[in-house]
Amino acid sequence: MPATAVAEQPRTQHSTGSEFIVETRNLTKTYKDFWGRKKKTALNALDLQIKKGEIFGLLGPNGSGKTTTIKLLLGLLFPTNGEATVFGKPAADVRKNERIGYLPEESYLYRFLNAEETLDFYGRLFDMSREKREKRAAELIELVGLQQDRKRTLREYSKGMRQRIGLAQALINDPDFVILDEPTSGLDPMGTIWMKGLIRQLRDDGKTVLMCSHRLDDVQDVCDRIAILYNGDLQELGDVDKLVEDAERIEVRATNLRLTPELKNDLSDVIARHGGTMESFGHPTTTLEDLFKKVVEESKARPGRRYLPPT
Amino acid sequence: MQASFSPLIGVMKFESEPLSFDSWNRLAWLVIDWLQDAGGFAMLGLCIWLLTSYLNPIYDVLPNGKKRNRLIKPIMVLGAAVAACIYLIALGAVYLSGGDNPTTPRIVVLEQSYTRWGVVLEFALAAGGLAAIVGFGGPFLHDCLKMRWRRIYALALLSFKEAVRRRVVWVFLAILILYLFPARWFFQEKPEDEIKSIVGVTTRGMNVLLISVGMLLAAFSIPTDIKNLTIHTIVTKPVERFEIVLGRFFGYLGLVTAALLLMTGFGLVLINAGNVSSEAADESMKARVALYGRMQFGKIVNRQLVSMEEFKGVDVGREDVYRKYIAGHPSSPHRAIWSFPSVPKRFEQMDSVPLEFAFDIYRTTKGEEGTGVQVTFEVATHAWDPTKRIDDPLNPGALISMQDAYDRDAKGLTNVTPESPNWPKVNALAERYGRYVYQNWQIFDYHTSRISVPGGIFKNSAAAPAETKPSMPGSKSLTRGVQVRVKCETPSQFVGVARYDLYFVESEGNFSLNYFKGAFGVWFRLVIALAIAITFSTYFAGVVSFLIAMGLFILGFFLDFIREFSSGLNIGGGPLESLARLIKNSNATADLDATPTVKALQMFDGVSRWVWRRITTVIPDVDRYGLTDYVAQGFSIGPEFLLMNLVTLMAYVLPWLVAAYYLMKAREIAA
Numbered sequence: 011m012p013a014t015a016v017a018e019q020p021r022t023q024h025s026t027g028s029e030f031i032v033e034t035r036n037l038t039k040t041y042k043d044f045w046g047r048k049k050k051t052a053l054n055a056l057d058l059q060i061k062k063g064e065i066f067g068l069l070g071p072n073g074s075g076k077t078t079t080i081k082l083l084l085g086l087l088f089p090t091n092g093e094a095t096v097f098g099k100p101a102a103d104v105r106k107n108e109r110i111g112y113l114p115e116e117s118y119l120y121r122f123l124n125a126e127e128t129l130d131f132y133g134r135l136f137d138m139s140r141e142k143r144e145k146r147a148a149e150l151i152e153l154v155g156l157q158q159d160r161k162r163t164l165r166e167y168s169k170g171m172r173q174r175i176g177l178a179q180a181l182i183n184d185p186d187f188v189i190l191d192e193p194t195s196g197l198d199p200m201g202t203i204w205m206k207g208l209i210r211q212l213r214d215d216g217k218t219v220l221m222c223s224h225r226l227d228d229v230q231d232v233c234d235r236i237a238i239l240y241n242g243d244l245q246e247l248g249d250v251d252k253l254v255e256d257a258e259r260i261e262v263r264a265t266n267l268r269l270t271p272e273l274k275n276d277l278s279d280v281i282a283r284h285g286g287t288m289e290s291f292g293h294p295t296t297t298l299e300d301l302f303k304k305v306v307e308e309s310k311a312r313p314g315r316r317y318l319p320p321t
Numbered sequence: 322m323q324a325s326f327s328p329l330i331g332v333m334k335f336e337s338e339p340l341s342f343d344s345w346n347r348l349a350w351l352v353i354d355w356l357q358d359a360g361g362f363a364m365l366g367l368c369i370w371l372l373t374s375y376l377n378p379i380y381d382v383l384p385n386g387k388k389r390n391r392l393i394k395p396i397m398v399l400g401a402a403v404a405a406c407i408y409l410i411a412l413g414a415v416y417l418s419g420g421d422n423p424t425t426p427r428i429v430v431l432e433q434s435y436t437r438w439g440v441v442l443e444f445a446l447a448a449g450g451l452a453a454i455v456g457f458g459g460p461f462l463h464d465c466l467k468m469r470w471r472r473i474y475a476l477a478l479l480s481f482k483e484a485v486r487r488r489v490v491w492v493f494l495a496i497l498i499l500y501l502f503p504a505r506w507f508f509q510e511k512p513e514d515e516i517k518s519i520v521g522v523t524t525r526g527m528n529v530l531l532i533s534v535g536m537l538l539a540a541f542s543i544p545t546d547i548k549n550l551t552i553h554t555i556v557t558k559p560v561e562r563f564e565i566v567l568g569r570f571f572g573y574l575g576l577v578t579a580a581l582l583l584m585t586g587f588g589l590v591l592i593n594a595g596n597v598s599s600e601a602a603d604e605s606m607k608a609r610v611a612l613y614g615r616m617q618f619g620k621i622v623n624r625q626l627v628s629m630e631e632f633k634g635v636d637v638g639r640e641d642v643y644r645k646y647i648a649g650h651p652s653s654p655h656r657a658i659w660s661f662p663s664v665p666k667r668f669e670q671m672d673s674v675p676l677e678f679a680f681d682i683y684r685t686t687k688g689e690e691g692t693g694v695q696v697t698f699e700v701a702t703h704a705w706d707p708t709k710r711i712d713d714p715l716n717p718g719a720l721i722s723m724q725d726a727y728d729r730d731a732k733g734l735t736n737v738t739p740e741s742p743n744w745p746k747v748n749a750l751a752e753r754y755g756r757y758v759y760q761n762w763q764i765f766d767y768h769t770s771r772i773s774v775p776g777g778i779f780k781n782s783a784a785a786p787a788e789t790k791p792s793m794p795g796s797k798s799l800t801r802g803v804q805v806r807v808k809c810e811t812p813s814q815f816v817g818v819a820r821y822d823l824y825f826v827e828s829e830g831n832f833s834l835n836y837f838k839g840a841f842g843v844w845f846r847l848v849i850a851l852a853i854a855i856t857f858s859t860y861f862a863g864v865v866s867f868l869i870a871m872g873l874f875i876l877g878f879f880l881d882f883i884r885e886f887s888s889g890l891n892i893g894g895g896p897l898e899s900l901a902r903l904i905k906n907s908n909a910t911a912d913l914d915a916t917p918t919v920k921a922l923q924m925f926d927g928v929s930r931w932v933w934r935r936i937t938t939v940i941p942d943v944d945r946y947g948l949t950d951y952v953a954q955g956f957s958i959g960p961e962f963l964l965m966n967l968v969t970l971m972a973y974v975l976p977w978l979v980a981a982y983y984l985m986k987a988r989e990i991a992a
Contacts, residue, residue, distance in 0.1 A: 035382075041992070081991045084553075084556075084557045085556070085557075086553060086556060086557070086989070086990045086991035087989050087990075087991050087992060088377075088379050088989055089379065093380055093381075093382050093388075095382070100379075100381045100382075100391065102379055102381075102391060103381075104556075104559050104560065104561060104562075105559060107557055107558055107559040107560075108559045110557065112553075112554070112557040114550065114553050114554065116550065118549065118550040118551045118553050118554055119551065119554060120479065120483065120551060122482065122483060122486040122487065123479075123482070127482075131475055131478075131479055132554070132558065134471050134472060134474070134475030135472050135475055135476075135555065135558040135559070135560050136558060136559060137469045137471050137472060137559075176554075179554060183558075
């Protein structure tokens with residue numbers, strides 16, 4: 011059986027042009043105390059562009075400046091120096107928000123409202139007509155899978171459910187640019203898979219997504235480009251595939267073969283003949299996420315106990 | 322309008338003239354004062370804003386690549402520059418008017434007398450204020466045009482739902498405690514004062530409950546949103562920040578307005594369904610539309626009314642100088658005179674017109690127990706001139722004085738009431754001579770009484786040609802209309818009177834409607850309380866906002882005293898001088914030795930007065946909106962009066978909202 015080399019297609023193919031949705035120049039934020047004395051530089055001279063139609067990830071440890079960047083782009087903070095534009099408008103201009111959807115890290119919503127009222131409220135903030143609000147709310151409640159719970163107040167929701175309704179409010183205006191702060195926070199693995207699928211779907215619909223997350227696997231799974239911040243400074247910026255590519259090693263995958271010492275020796279000889287060294291030989295491991303997904307789907311199809319302890 | 326209420330007093334008491342659209346000069350000065358005060362604060366705000374914006378700029382990049390500080394608008398710089406130039410002129414006027422003395426020629430502008438430089442100063446301060454208001458208010462107005470009512474409504478609805486679902490509204494049920502216990506159980510009162518007590522107690526209860534709850538909600542709303550980060554999902558929508566302020570404001574205003582309406586309606590049902598005494602119903606369950614006249618004092622000398630200017634009434638030594646007194650005796654020359662330059666045309670068609678009054682009595686002797694003081698009322702028109710010689714109808718060709726003719730014709734027609742068969746004769750007599758007399762009416766302390774004035778008086782008055790020269794003694798401008806002259810007949814007693822103690826009853830309105838109009842007074846105060854609390858909440862934490870707003874609101878109840886003190890009119894000097902008097906055990910009225918220490922203390926007091934004068938313009942004049950007295954005393958609240966109060970309310974609230982706009986705009990929500 012011929013071995014098949016699997017090479018993933020470059021992810022940035024979804025970018026639809028070179029138009030920048032976000033541009034920052036020398037963007038700096040320094041926190042000061044009451045007397046104007048400098049306390050901490052949260053972001054230092056950030057130069058960044060986010061292209062239309064891509065999923066852009068902001069990475070970094072706690073206090074690296076990810077959330078500060080998002081808050082500066084949303085006008086929640088004012089820059090100490092430099093500029094930030096979104097859709098060509100200054101970040102402090104509220105008109106830009108017409109085309110933005112924002113999901114905060116925690117779902118900061120009014121817990122005395124139910125799902126329908128929540129979406130109706132945010133729809134009104136976009137000056138949407140009643141018919142449009144009702145139609146959009148119904149679509150989004152279905153999208154985030156809360157039809158059964160749409161009349162319950164948010165205080166009765168689990169964290170994952172609040173994250174879902176939070177996403178729905180972020181999409182109420184059918185935004186062109188979606189900012190997601192820790193979008194998979196509070197979601198179970200199935201919810202995480204669903205969320206990542208949705209983010210990809212948004213990109214496929216031509217929307218631009220900016221997300222920041224601590225979960226590197228999530229970022230790697232969905233982002234086209236990433237920026238890594240550390241201590242307020244931009245450390246790395248580029249395509250995810252290129253950044254994570256290990257140019258020193260080659261991976262070959264094949265199917266319909268058995269692991270035998272002969273095969274191992276043959277492959278080792280071929281590699282040696284080309285001047286390389288075989289490092290490992292064996293079955294590749296799947297991800298835990300794939301395993302979980304498989305188990306849940308099979309359990310749905312065939313309810314009942316599946317695991318039997320070894321006798 | 323300022324009206325104060327005391328359960329003992331059965332009439333309206335106005336410390337200052339009520340505002341009306343008739344007094345245009347006074348309104349013009351109010352506008353000038355407002356421009357000066359609001360303009361001064363606008364200039365201060367402009368300076369602070371421009372300075373902080375210069376030090377902490379937020380730049381926009383223009384298409385040509387240039388940077389522009391988005392916090393500084395050209396109109397702000399222009400307004401500040403123009404205002405600064407005009408204020409410099411005002412400063413020059415202050416310097417030049419320093420040499421003015423009592424002999425400096427004065428000019429009258431809008432009925433107020435000023436020296437030349439004094440006028441320049443007043444108008445320069447107003448013009449500078451206007452420029453500062455344009456500079457400071459320009460961006461506010463510009464951003465107001467971007468607002469959408471749907472967003473404001475959404476935020477208001479949110480606030481309303483929040484309060485309802487958090488069960489805040491249950492607090493309003495506390496008012497039931499007041500309604501459950503009749504006021505007469507607790508107050509030893511005359512039966513006629515029962516409704517006054519009920520209205521007074523329930524309105525005070527509503528004031529406390531609604532204002533404190535409304536203020537709490539408003540003070541904690543935005544700080545709680547910021548603390549819970551819920552505001553992040555709002556300001557990241559296309560919402561102008563001021564829309565959040567207005568949304569919260571209108572939401573809570575809607576809530577407390579609904580509560581106010583329910584409480585008012587419930588109170589009205591209880592009054593109507595309750596077992597209120599007939600005396601109280603007669604006294605207060607009405608809505609009189611009163612026609613007030615101008616009041617002066619006069620003396621009768623040789624049957625002529627004279628010395629109106631010199632005689633200002635007797636001061637009997639009471640601390641309250643609101644009323645002045647006329648001495649009582651059958652031959653007393655003292656008169657209290659009310660002039661009604663214009664009366665409604667329909668008075669002429671009426672058989673009788675009610676004249677109501679309630680006076681204070683100052684007794685120098687105990688008098689007879691259970692007996693009041695006797696007072697004579699003389700109602701006269703321009704036509705009445707007792708010394709004038711007229712043709713004697715009984716002796717053709719002969720002349721007789723008008724007084725003698727009247728006395729002869731009025732025999733047997735004294736103190737006739739409309740129920741009497743002689744009333745038509747009295748009416749005819751009044752029409753012929755322009756005079757009607759009611760003698761020796763017995764009055765009691767602050768007890769509202771009523772006599773009937775024949776309609777003939779008003780027919781006589783209307784018969785005067787329009788161009789008639791002032792002919793009524795003591796009245797410089799009365800050419801038509803009527804005068805009511807009051808004389809105290811009881812020896813060694815004094816009757817205290819003020820302008821609003823006597824009036825013709827034009828008509829009587831509906832008490833229930835008036836009761837609802839009275840609730841506007843509480844509503845006006847609610848608007849003030851919410852506006853102040855919301856404004857502070859845009860910058861301070863909830864607790865701090867509540868405490869400052871409540872403190873400022875409570876200060877409003879002492880505004881008269883603060884004004885008196887800040888103008889240097891109080892006895893005993895400022896705080897430091899008073900302290901010095903306390904330490905020295907010095908009398909409040911005694912002059913202190915002009916030692917360097919005393920001079921220094923007085924100088925510091927002068928500075929504190931200047932500061933307090935500025936603060937008084939910030940303190941809400943909550944007493945102005947006390948409309949309960951009207952309802953309690955049974956006086957109709959006119960639409961013009963409500964409108965004037967609304968205008969002054971807007972003039973007060975608007976600067977607060979502008980301040981809230983800038984504070985909210987400058988705030989880093991996520992900081």
